[in-house]
Amino acid sequence: MSDHVVVVGGGPGGYEAALVAAQLGAQVTVVDTDGVGGSAVLTDCVPSKTLIATAELMTDVEGANELGVMIGADGVRVDLARVNQRVKTLAQAQSEDIARRLAKEGVEVVEGRGSLAGPDRVLVERAGGAEQILRADAVLVATGAAPRTSSDAQPDGERILTWEQVYDLDEVPSSLIVVGSGVTGAELASGYLSLGIPVTLVSSRDRVLPGEDADAARVLEEVLTRRGMTVLSRSRMASVTRNAETVTVTLTDGRAVEGSHCILAIGSVPKTADLGLEEAGVALDDGGFVKVDRVSRTSARGVYAAGDCTGVLMLASVAAMQGRIAMWHFLGDAVTPLDLKTVSSNVFTAPEIATVGWSQQAIDAGEIEAESVTLPLSGNARAKMQGVHDGFVKLFCRPGTGIIVGGVVVGPRASELIHPVSLAVAESLTADQLAQAFTVYPSMSGSVAEAARRLHRFRA
Template identity: 70%
Template sequence: MTRVVIVGGGPGGYEAALVAAQLGAEVCVVDRDGLGGSAVLTDCVPSKTLVATAEVITQVRESGELGLRIGRASPEVSGVTVDVAKVNARVKTLVRAQSADVDRQLQREGIRVLRGTGRLDGPDRVIATLADGGTELLDADVILISTGAHPRVLPDAVPDGERILTWEQVYDLDELPERLIVVGSGVTGAEFAGAYNALGCDVVLVSSRDRVLPSEDADAATVIEDVFTRRGMTVLSRSRAASVQRGPVEGGRDGVVVTLTDGRVVEGSHCLLAVGSIPNTADMGLDKAGVRLDDAGFVEVDRVSRTTARGVYAAGDCTGVLMLASVAAMQGRIAMRHALGDAVQPLDLDQVSATVFTDPEIATVGWSQADVDSGQVQAVSVKLPLARNARAKMQGIHDGFVKLFCRPGTGIIVGGVVVAPRASELIHPVSIAVSGRMTVDQVANAFAVYPSLSGSVAEAARRLHLRGESPGTGHG
């Protein structure tokens, strides 16, 4: 029987464990922080639970157009408030429940779980330092490293868990911050900034780039920044934080002082640092085992999750390959199928769908506008504003769009962007089209419900219909 040892119980680790057990291996998972990893404990599950609450508040506050007055003093003023302590208590309850679900699932499959930390002693052995004391040597035919990453902090901005926070610490707040300064306008920063703004917090978003979400579709990012500013958020573009210090602010109250590199000073009650992640790969014996790391400390892997050490694989955030829970899980599954001789399809990043959980959401799949503009791929596109969609009009949705990319001549769909409420759900038909190499005609000829937001996906495909010329001619 093949012995598989997995270090780390996040999506990459527990999904790999399930596949390995299904394929008949003897599996042991060494987990330090709790099954589910950061995706369940401190990242995806808690943050999207917070976002869900924020979305409901926004819907209520902006429901005047639909004729609703819920606790309103006037059509312009909503009486909706939030109990942050209760919200965070619910977040923690869901986190524990989800982690327990993963634990039970592994137990049902006969997978052994050790609480502790794992370190490689060569490419075929793991030394487990157990949480309750002692060590255990685990000989392995296959090792998977799935240790995740942790929040990066600035040298002059050290989190204290009270006023200066990472995204892992916000769930200990009992009261809504009066003025929250979010440093970093990437996915994490934008999601938290939007959520806390919706909860009723005065938010200042410090962005070092020309716009928020610099890695996302430019049209989509523009929509989100416009929504942020319309809802009262202050966005400081081309601004970089030099330091964050705790101290008295205006009125002598306890707070934080954020000093920018150009000398400006921003005061607030709290500061949230969202400036990237650092892989959890230090002091694991990886170098001695022959596992190569890149300059940032991420494990180098190929498309079937192999490291440079024979029999050692890696998955998830510790590899730096698109830091998404879905990608981590796929990497883990691919690793075990490859290691145990099952049929395997290498990871194809061109088919990965991803979502930014702002309000509205941004969902993407396949090739992007930046890829097209840079000449990496030849494609034409069409973009349809949601404001023209009948269902959007009924629901009072004004922001967002559907954009599709297809190959000229063949009409094969190679990418898409959806900016809308629940874009994470609407992107799925586009994802199927990309992975299945479907043409715009195939998508256009599939029935779409009327009225529906997904009808805009079908309409975009119809706009790209081939009529004996390059698709997209005359459209924009």
């Protein structure tokens, strides 16, 4: 009889694990509450990047005159209701595509809330109160995370919003306040600014994107302020209140910022409460995240975890890889433990910021010895043709061997341009090997090869 795997949560960590387990011959049941695809597909990644796709078009229109395309005196306006309808339609379609794939592979999807009734049993609470126990040879917990809120800043779903609630907006905000300058806050602030909405970004740190490459964050902040965004650095929110159509964000220093709408982007909390995890022997950290090792094992035998509920690195790609690794490990397939130094990530702002491997911060701290080169995109022929003035390619390599250990790309479609650097990091390619691969002329990717050439050292 084949092993029975029960996956609790249908997001990237859950459905990718289910597909791998089914491929390897296991009987698989996914217990899901909110819809296949999870928040990544239905309320977070897919919706936000769909909205940002519209914002990118608006950004291109802003620079049309420079390319000889003249826009009328009335300019271009956005129909936010239509944008959000498209966002939700595409998200639902993606969820349905995933559900069809699971069904095709023989994965059973059970609608209901799943919790652990022991390390080898999952309790399913269905709508209407019916309950069911599923026995499992292995359980994967992939319940994700939810937007963090504050007792002094309670969302109302109308004018004080979490990032999951913005897609119900029909009216264009007359002025928007975004609280939080991490990835989510920066992406939404940049996106709505591109849609022509006045934006104020409240950042408790000394710069936007404090967790990203400092040079990249500096470029982004310069671009955002040049395009009209107000960035309040070293400003911490004390409370958010609403009076009719006005939202007021009060800061801890006593200042008050008013707008028509406010988006709270102040972090995430894991969905791990009341799931029977600790009773089943699954250890959580102080923040409530599930503790896992590099093959996604928890402290309970036969119980794995993947995705945002682990707090390892909150990316859909990492969640998916954690889920796959868990199933490869449990079912005895060849498995390589998760290596965060090969993870590529992207901030979908305008310009985008993509990174992979070791960071400038780690190099400056002496965690690894590396040489670096930074090449501005302003000298790239294709960038000039497209009217791109901001951005750069930065590469890090080991002295002596020249092996590429990390990189940063800032510019349009940086998420695509980072791929050759990701391959170089994953396969331990040298700067010379990266430089000697042909690139198209003219192309943005030519700057990646040129940066690698500048890392060349004569070796007799």
